[in-house]
Amino acid sequence: MTVGVRHDDLRRRNRAMVLAAVRRLGQLSRTEIAAATELSNSTISAISADLIAEGTLVEAKAPEGVLARRGRPQVALGLNPARASVAVVVLTLNQLWATLVAYDGAVTREETTRLPTLTMGRDALVGAVVDAIEKLASGGQPPARIVLAVQGITDAGGTRMLWSPITPHADIAFGPLLAARFDAPVTVQNDCNMIAVALKWRWPQRYRDDFFAILLSDGIGMGLMQKGQLFTGTHSSGGEFGHMIHRPGGALCRCGRLGCVEAYAGSYAVVRAAAGGGENDAPPADIPEAEIEALADRARAVDGPERAAFMRAGEAIGYGLGSLFALFDPAPVAVVGPGALAFDMLEQPIREAIAQTAGGQHSGAISFATEPDEMPLIREGSAMTALTALDEEISAPVAAASARREVA
Amino acid sequence: MTVGVRHDDLRRRNRAMVLAAVRRLGQLSRTEIAAATELSNSTISAISADLIAEGTLVEAKAPEGVLARRGRPQVALGLNPARASVAVVVLTLNQLWATLVAYDGAVTREETTRLPTLTMGRDALVGAVVDAIEKLASGGQPPARIVLAVQGITDAGGTRMLWSPITPHADIAFGPLLAARFDAPVTVQNDCNMIAVALKWRWPQRYRDDFFAILLSDGIGMGLMQKGQLFTGTHSSGGEFGHMIHRPGGALCRCGRLGCVEAYAGSYAVVRAAAGGGENDAPPADIPEAEIEALADRARAVDGPERAAFMRAGEAIGYGLGSLFALFDPAPVAVVGPGALAFDMLEQPIREAIAQTAGGQHSGAISFATEPDEMPLIREGSAMTALTALDEEISAPVAAASARREVA
DNA sequence: GCCCATTTTTTCGAGCCTCGAAAAAATTAA
DNA sequence: TTAATTTTTTCGAGGCTCGAAAAAATGGGC
Known part of the structure; x- marks a missing residue:
């Protein structure tokens, strides 16, 4: 029932804090990260070294036209866009919007498809989503996560669309179907919830x-x-x-x-x-x-x-x-x-x-x-949902990361 | 904004887990606590030694008529009733119910008073609550925490009663008033919320x-x-x-x-x-x-x-x-x-x-x-609210506790 | 009664993790 | 070229949890 905190959790959580700070505030120097997370400089130094070695963070080159102060200049760390990408699919009445988003949040590719959602069969609807993601991912790295935003009701676990006004078919298990096809975690989300997430990020x-x-x-x-x-x-x-x-x-x-x-x-x-x-x-x-x-x-x-x-x-x-x-x-x-x-x-x-x-x-x-x-908000919220989930996932494998580092 | 996890938090949280397990499940041996919290036996041994040294937990003497198995018998740990006590006051229309509860949850003392809440002045109402708590605490240790449950609306911080059908007076800051008088943390709670808490503990x-x-x-x-x-x-x-x-x-x-x-x-x-x-x-x-x-x-x-x-x-x-x-x-x-x-x-x-x-x-x-x-539920929920808050408070002072142990 | 099997609890050393202080690095100002 | 300044890394100390081994405490069997 109540579960204690293990020692490894500590590093995992602090890694997550670092990623969250960089994602929310943009490019940050190690000192700024330390201030934002209230961790010590030494801890941030260690964690960011790990994250850079893994390819999660990258040092930004240009210190931007920032006025040069005295002293060693800060070197900004940013999310490595090449670290991974996530796919966002928004399904609305008669239209499907697919977006590929890099790890740093930049939109890499976009596709819009018209389709008769009200009259399509169940399998055709799932097929259309699969096709859209396939087209997005073609030629590049496969998406590390997928978020499907739909009007209507989804289950709390984010695995299925329980009901939607855009289709007569109820209870479509998009989650498992897409996860099996693309070998990546999938969550199905309600469009309005994604709007709320986006508003929080944007303002x-x-x-x-x-x-x-x-x-x-x-x-x-x-x-x-x-x-x-x-x-x-x-x-x-x-x-x-x-x-x-x-x-x-x-x-x-x-x-x-x-x-x-x-x-x-x-x-x-x-x-x-x-x-x-x-x-x-x-x-x-x-x-x-x-x-x-x-x-x-x-x-x-x-x-x-x-x-x-x-x-x-x-x-x-x-x-x-x-x-x-x-x-x-x-x-x-x-x-x-x-x-x-x-x-x-x-x-x-x-x-x-x-x-x-x-x-x-x-x-x-x-x-x-x-x-x-509303569409930009739904897409932005979905993308941030996928990316923050990815951040959590990336924060976890401490053992694997440090093991890899030892070998190198 | 986002705040990292410090090293001391770890012990504090695990102490809280141990207390929560004992509070929820009753008397538990160290081994059982380890199973409930998923912490190791060695960790539980260390934490429980601290908690016993502080007087928070006590070893129960009688192993109860439990069938004696082979091997070293488990020694059950329980909450030390003498560790502290909390005062619960429930204010309803024309009546005031005051209860003193020991750290292990046992009711130590009870008082009920009739009073004309609808016609009383603001100060008289506060005074009645003060008197009730004073009477409860007289002769014993002062309460470590006070919970006041009222019908109506309280603020989210639990410091004041914003509105109640039992009195024409609005926005009474019971929290600060009682806290100053009894030098203990006070929370003002809505009665129905306390019912919900009690239901969860009871069933x-x-x-x-x-x-x-x-x-x-x-x-x-x-x-x-x-x-x-x-x-x-x-x-x-x-x-x-x-x-x-x-x-x-x-x-x-x-x-x-x-x-x-x-x-x-x-x-x-x-x-x-x-x-x-x-x-x-x-x-x-x-x-x-x-x-x-x-x-x-x-x-x-x-x-x-x-x-x-x-x-x-x-x-x-x-x-x-x-x-x-x-x-x-x-x-x-x-x-x-x-x-x-x-x-x-x-x-x-x-x-x-x-x-x-x-x-x-x-x-x-x-x-x-x-x-x-509803009254027993309101009182039980209030008592558990006070006691779990006290558990959290007790979990915190690791430094103080270990320092004290070194001196001894 | 005595010794062994069994179970609980404590002890001990290893491995992480964070922190503070000091050192190193990378600049600008003079 | 040197001094001042700021950022980042390094290093040792101190905590914490864990696994393994040791110690403790009991019942069972001969």
Whole structure:
């Protein structure tokens, strides 16, 4: 049950700390690493020598146009891009985005493929992912890790996609299938969780330990950072904000249930409501983005059913956030995805709704930021997820590394 | 930012592991501790010698009627009750429960005081807590730690009570006040969180890493264990399940807002609804338990407004749980407090409501257990919270301990 | 009763790891 | 060219854990 700390763990952890510092802060001298990790210079000297010998870190040549001070110049250490590479695949409705990322985080190769995800067979879908990764890796070193980001629900272990709106097929074990094919660890991740990870990397001062990332798109998703950790469910990717119940017995949701937040705030729900249809009408599928923008323009111009639809969407999101704040406490919110383009209409009803809830006590202090383009975030978050996992893996084999060094 | 692991941490952590193993599993021989912690016998020998020399552990004399095997008999180590004691104070409506607990977890002294919490002044309330602890500690060693459990919201740091239904006074800094008076660390904890802690200690196989403890009383509270850790908000004790919004603009809650779960499921809400009053009537205060039992009996006997009130309560709880499950995934639920006595009427509407939600996918697998008496759990959870914090504190001073040993 | 088998616990030396201090290295300023 | 300065490495000390061996403490069998 409770497991003691062995002696080898110490080195492993400190190696991990060094890698984490370099990954987060970029090129750092040994002295700077010592300051960041609070380890002694001698320890950093030893660890970085190991990491350089292994090819994990490299000494940067140019000290950059840094003003030359007196004394021995610092030599910056950086992640060795050639150390390994990771593959990121993002699967969305009718599209597949594949990216190869070097160990230092630089994007090496990118491919985008269109494919009919809603009508494809299960095996064809898996095959498409395999093909994409194969194409990425062709001619280069095989990826050391693979992250597949999907809309929908994944399992907490990251081995399978349990359900996704992009395909009628449920419970696809992408993890084992890809791992067997490419002989590398694979994790399947929820797209919104990757957005949250990316926000933290990209704007660490704004999105530090606690924040909500709400994806407003066809569906409604959420990624949540709590106490510096990505929040996940106990069995699944969790955080299904869009399927919290806003109005019991209310509007028909794409998931088949009634009254979910998404059934009011998903773009299909807005389109349905604006069209004046009953809230239990089957939701329209695959709405072109242009249609929604036209709807938003109309809503801004005229106080008609379109505007009412956006107001109802904002209200649903606001009440949902209020319940969320009752559980997690208020924190900054990032509104991501196409829906962010209509946030000017959503903000007021959202704030009004939150003010009606327990989370509204400090409603003035709740800050919203918008980011309409979600794809770069999903890819960046996935890449960082893969790379930090790789860092952990690289930190482990102390025995192997020191043995190799002795031989040399 | 990222901080490396120093060498001293190693011993400290392993000492903590040893204490945790003995606390969780009871009297253990050195060999058993080694097995539980996965540390070597030699390490356990060294650590336990230190802990015994400090007076933290003691060798148990009687090997109990354990069947005598061949070989050197194991000598069990246990927590030394005289090592320290902790004080637990539970503040509820009109009552104060104080308990002194020895280091091994045995209850040494208990006191219960009645007091008019709703009408008392702020200082009088603090004074009552001080008096209770003074009385507990009189004649013995001063408590090494104090835990104060209260209904309502506390801050995440455990220093203050932000809001409680038992008093009109908000934001009382019990922590600093008591700490200054008794020269010991103090934490202020939410009662439902303490229930969750207690459930985990008392039935570790049933309530392991993930479960919900729902307190059904005058108000509705929740304690939540997620991934083995007590869930708390980022700024407050969090998990205000009772104030998630069940029906936007719905029934008037004790908190002043409309449509909270508690406004349907708190006992005041059930009484109000059963009495046929409007759902926006001011909620009745301080309902005697007998009245509620009579209401429940009536509801069981006749299909009238009383039964409808319980059904509506169950529905609110069920929808709330459904939203909770959408975020955290389904997990076992413990229904604690007086409301558990009416759970026979609540279960069906709860299950029906959950089945209407995203969390209902596995609604058959969701298990409920009831525990009508919440006070023993609150006290036990508070005591274990104090004692495990003390264990951590005791694990730290390695340098001091070994220095002392050298002198001897 | 005595000796042996058996199991627990302690002791001891080896191997790592981190740290502080001192030495070495690599510059700029004078 | 030398002195000052800053970074990095080296070296020895001190801790910690571990495995193996020794010591301790008991029951079983003759």
